[in-house]
Amino acid sequence: MTYAFPAWFAALLCGAALSAPAFAQSSTGGQQVQVGDMRMHYEEVGAGDALVLLHGFGGCGREWRAQAVRLAADYRVIMPDLRGHGGSTNPSDAFTHRQAAADLSALLDRLGVDRFKAIGISSGGMTLLHMATREPARVEAMVLVGTAHYFPEQARAITRRAAEAGPRLADLDYFRQCATRGETQVDALARQFAGFATSAGDVDFSPRSLGGIRARTLIVHGDRDEFFPPDIPVAMHAAIPDSALWIVPGGAHVPIHGARAQAFEDEVLHFLRDAPGAGGVAPSRPPR
Numbered sequence: 001m002t003y004a005f006p007a008w009f010a011a012l013l014c015g016a017a018l019s020a021p022a023f024a025q026s027s028t029g030g031q032q033v034q035v036g037d038m039r040m041h042y043e044e045v046g047a048g049d050a051l052v053l054l055h056g057f058g059g060c061g062r063e064w065r066a067q068a069v070r071l072a073a074d075y076r077v078i079m080p081d082l083r084g085h086g087g088s089t090n091p092s093d094a095f096t097h098r099q100a101a102a103d104l105s106a107l108l109d110r111l112g113v114d115r116f117k118a119i120g121i122s123s124g125g126m127t128l129l130h131m132a133t134r135e136p137a138r139v140e141a142m143v144l145v146g147t148a149h150y151f152p153e154q155a156r157a158i159t160r161r162a163a164e165a166g167p168r169l170a171d172l173d174y175f176r177q178c179a180t181r182g183e184t185q186v187d188a189l190a191r192q193f194a195g196f197a198t199s200a201g202d203v204d205f206s207p208r209s210l211g212g213i214r215a216r217t218l219i220v221h222g223d224r225d226e227f228f229p230p231d232i233p234v235a236m237h238a239a240i241p242d243s244a245l246w247i248v249p250g251g252a253h254v255p256i257h258g259a260r261a262q263a264f265e266d267e268v269l270h271f272l273r274d275a276p277g278a279g280g281v282a283p284s285r286p287p288r
Contacts, residue, residue: 030061032087035106041087042080042107046072049140050116051272052104053079054124056146056254057095058189060086060178070265074273075117080107082127084188086178095192096202097123101130105138117272119143121254126203132213133205139215143268146221146254148228149205149236155227156197163194210239217243218271220264222251244271 030043043061045068053064053071061079068077082100084090092099104127108116117140120128125147132139148155172186179185217240221233230247237245246267248255256264 030087033107033110035103035110037091038083038103039087039089040080040083040103040107042078043068044076044078044111045069046075046077048075050108050111050113051075051077052108052116052118053077054104054118054120054127055079055082055085056122056124057082057193058085058175058178059121062086062178067265071269074269078108078111078113078116080104081178082123084185084192087180090188093188095189095195096199097126098130098202100127101134104131105135108138114138115140117141119268120145120147121256122146129203129205129210129213132215132217133209136212136214139213141216141218141272143218143220143271144236145256146225146228147219147236148203148232149210149239150232151196151199151203152228152232154229158227159194159197163197207235207239210236211241213240216271216274218246218268219243220246220248220256222248222253222255224251225253227253 030041032039032041034040041061043065051071053061053068055061055063060081064077064079068079071077081088082095083092083103084095100123108114115138118128118131120126120142122145125142125144128139128142128144129147129149132142172190175186175189179189219233219237219240221228221230223230233245233247237243248260251260
């Protein structure tokens with residue numbers, strides 16, 4: 001069965017802002033390695049400390065290419081495709097953020113990365129929450145964009161409506177931009193996404209589990225997020241030690257593109273370079 005999403009809805013919930021730049025259908029470069037039961041695709045550029053960039057649901061690692069050019073001046077930038085996304089396979093035909101974190105951990109083992117910094121958008125951020133709670137010593141610092149520690153009812157309601165909308169493949173163009181295996185892959189992602197409406201136990205972090213995170217954490221969240229209301233990042237900030245909170249005025253689900261892109265990159269570089277113990281309310285230079 002094919003699930004349909006309004007075009008604006010797909011762009012927002014799948015981890016891309018409406019103003020995000022388009023990216024090429026065909027991937028250039030990159031490598032694949034066997035990770036458990038799957039082949040995981042990733043791109044890598046730069047040298048230095050490892051910085052992992054995780055896309056949102058329905059996207060892929062190459063969405064980060066523009067930012068990677070700047071970040072690679074200071075870091076070994078690793079941009080993986082999550083399970084079933086982009087060039088990564090998914091023999092299980094299922095997606096959970098818990099499994100995505102296990103996949104990422106195995107990939108970093110293969111690449112010889114013991115400790116890393118990271119930026120995660122939406123599902124990428126939820127994957128990082130699993131990593132940071134399961135392997136707290138491994139994540140040095142992370143930036144969570146449009147991320148939640150549980151699925152609130154308003155997000156579940158949106159996914160339920162999306163699942164019931166009926167097949168309109170024209171609305172799935174965002175998925176198609178990264179899909180390397182055609183409509184079969186697009187349909188699988190749509191089905192898995194619709195399953196978030198009833199998922200339980202995957203994204204369900206208690207204040208106690210968040211309190212075990214040792215990574216310096218910057219939480220970036222739009223105050224107009226359609227899926228995760230502002231009380232969610234506020235609660236995460238209260239629970240995660242040494243965290244910083246950046247509520248973007250007028251920001252939607254992923255408020256880091258378009259006119260805000262430069263300020264986001266500037267602040268992220270400042271945060272990642274900062275000394276431990278830099279938690280608080282950020283940033284000093286809010287996006288315009």
